[in-house]
Amino acid sequence: MSTTESTPNTTEEPWHGGAEGLESFTLRLRRYDPESGKAPYFEEFVVEMEPHRSVLDAILTAKNDEDGSIGIRCSCRAAICGSCGTRINDKPGLACHTHLSDALARSKDGKITVEPMGNMPVIKDLIVDMDAVHWKKQQRVTPWLLPAEPLPEKEHIVPREAMVDVTQSMACIQCGACVSDCLSMEVDPLFIGPAALAKAYRFVGDPRDDKHAQRLDDLANDPHGIYDCTHCFKCIEACPKGVAPMNQIMRLRRIASADHSIEDVNDGSRHEHALVNHVKKWGTLNEAQLVPDSKGGKFHPRTAKEMVASLSVIATALLRRKVTPKSALIHHKNPNQSEIKRIYQEIGAREERLELNLYITQPDEPEAPDDQDASHEAQVKTTGDQSAVNKPVTNREA
């Protein structure tokens, strides 16, 4: 569930414990008992609850009243501990942070289907092996501060904004929802992945860390590193805490190439430049031209190899209807050329790159818009300003 979707209509009466009407909900839980020798199967439970109660509450009711063997990790029930990552009606998220009514609204068959997260092996029922994937990847990014020695006697003196800025990545509760549906990770299981790269930004964005260049060099040159992300937005949508991992990855890229001039072996930074130039020139991406441009031109020997290697990603994108065959082949120019030029000029003229994030708010915040279900994707894509990518919609609605 994305934060946007969970936004209830605040003009209604506030929920008051036990004072609302009960409704009947059908849970369809994916069960798997590794000791039974049987394949996974689905089992249905019917529970009576208030519609604003969470999917976790419903599962726990079934567990308490009917079948204590249902396996699910949970503790806080309030989207804080990160235990209850699952897939609910095909979307990754926290069971405790998904209202029954919202889950039902997305259901095709009137039932609430709950499955274990993807991209990680299942241990039992809704419990996955996070050590094997999620935590291993965390360990990969040297996940601890490497401050300059000797340490100051008291605290490091750092700008207020810098600490507020990394707080967005610090807000990650390691639930794994972003890992569950990461498109790149499906194609390349070795991809370091959204959560671990968000963690990496937590150090690269932290002025107290003394190894920014080494960290970035490492992450840029790893073939499964920052340039392995395909901008699919899935992690942003999945994240219950507004960490927006993809945005942190894009910031790592910008810092790597713009601030540290790291030319990686993956041609990631060249690809970034090609991207920027394309938008400048045509107003959109010219997919057919992008790979050759990223490799230093159509006739560069590396280009052919890369085109072949990209095929699986392109195929997956086609399968998931992220791009249609037509749009992949024919290139259109964005009609609003002057607007794009203006944006480029404006950003280029700025002294500092703006890195807005969740915890940094502006003094003149606009009031919440009425329609709150505009997705991240829609808002971000219509804004040409790269820095807007770092400004999640939650800012406006809160």
Place this chain on the structure above:
Amino acid sequence: MPAHDVLIIGAGLAGQRAALAAADAGASVAILSKVHPVRSHSVAAAGGINAAINPDDDWRSHAFDTVKGSDYLGDQDAIEIMCSEAPGEIMHLEHIGVTFHRNDTGHLDLRAFGGASMKRTAYVADITGQAILHVLYEQLMKYSDRVDRYEEWFNTSLLKDDSGRCVGCVARNIRTGEMRTFNAKSTILATGGVGQAFKPTTNGLICTGDGMSLAYRAGARLMDMEMIQYHPTTMTANGFLITEGARGEGAHLLNAAGERFMEKDAPNKMELASRDVVSRAEQREINEGRGTGPLKDSVLLDVTVVPKNRVLEALREIVNLGRDFAGIDITKEPIPVRPGQHYTMGGVKTDVNGETDVPGLYAAGEVACVSVHGGNRLGANSLLDTLIFGKRSGQHAAAVAGEMQMPKVSDAQLRDDTRHIQDIINRPKTGRRISEIKEELGVSMNQYCAVFRDEEGMTKGKEIVTRLQEEAKTAYIDDAGTVFNQDVLGALELGFMLDCSEAIVTAALERKESRGAHSRTDYTERNDEDWLFHLTVSQDGEGADAPAKLDKAPITFTQWEPMERTY
């Protein structure tokens, strides 16, 4: 069999800090936790952590506020240690990476908190516990060659040798069902509180008092168990916590008539009086018919008076909580709250190095009672308690380990525990369900051991606990498997909670005065003449059925004589 100098049970802030301190001191360390360490309930701590780091502040002022907050039941030597070591600990946390909020000069920013005479709460937005817990875990990953982590292992018993020394524990690997004996020179309990014995509670489902019960069964005394903190601002909709940081940032409490009723109780500190004081005031408003909501069982917390930008920057988590879990935009309208169970001041009695009555056994954090909180804990003093006494336990245990051989341990307990678990699995489905008993326990404790208490109610509460203890013996479960059998662990946790509940009601019935969080309608005044001491509860004899025995323990005074408490 794993053997370590120092074995730590529990990987919240207290446990992780103990592990890092012991490893730093050169000990071989194992840390064991029934959930992945970052899921520990320390993650939920929102508001911040106290330390006198402002140049105009003094740790003695912090210590006095803590003594006063404790209603003079806290041990002043321990409080002095905690408050004087606090600034150094905050700097240590800053150095290892905690992203504390800064002020405009780039120094640590401090926010106001309840019961404090000045701003001394360092914070990371309203995710302070999470930020510290995750940074400590980063350090555990860094030291993975020196600290063995046993994640998702459930401790079932403590082990003692013939001399009565604690020599390790028995635990179950939750993923495989394997039972194993852990051998150690010293064992540190850091298993947190027992909020789940109450319903509702701000505590997570894992806060089931395991360590208190295990230590009690091993012969240690529990202390100050009657002191249960009800937090003034838990959401009526679901019992979740709204951090005291909200009031620290200036939020008001209003009754149905829109009055700031704290004017009557704490004209100076208003909403930022000690928690026991604010909770009582709210409960009085509700009991006397000035509550709001369809059931008139709430008061209103008005955050709209705090500038919106500040709310979004420093209280974002509760904006989300209000929106997602109560359907309220707290930046636009007040939110219904009421007192809710939050914290166990009592716990396993320790000295200032974390040592319990059982040689070789330490306790730190919410499971322990040093006692720095006495009758009432100040907000943002608990994180401090976990870290200071976690560190001190780790250091002390490591030093002791350097001077001794690995003690011998037998497999007898392992066999007993294995059999006990099998017995639970084999029980016929004729008794009650575990979940039913747990529900009744929680509702009853919340009814009879809440903000206001009296003889009649607590006597009923005690009868219920005794009956539930009987019923728990035949309660059945559904899961017969070995992989992630959470059902059978739930049965063990129920046993732990019942032990703790027995200790809580027993001590609460005994203390015939009102002090701190223990507020009796039949003994409304504090009575220093007759009750200025701690109550301890221990097991009278061996075995699961041994009754609870009450004793007194002296309070340590250093520089502050009991005075009247006004805010």
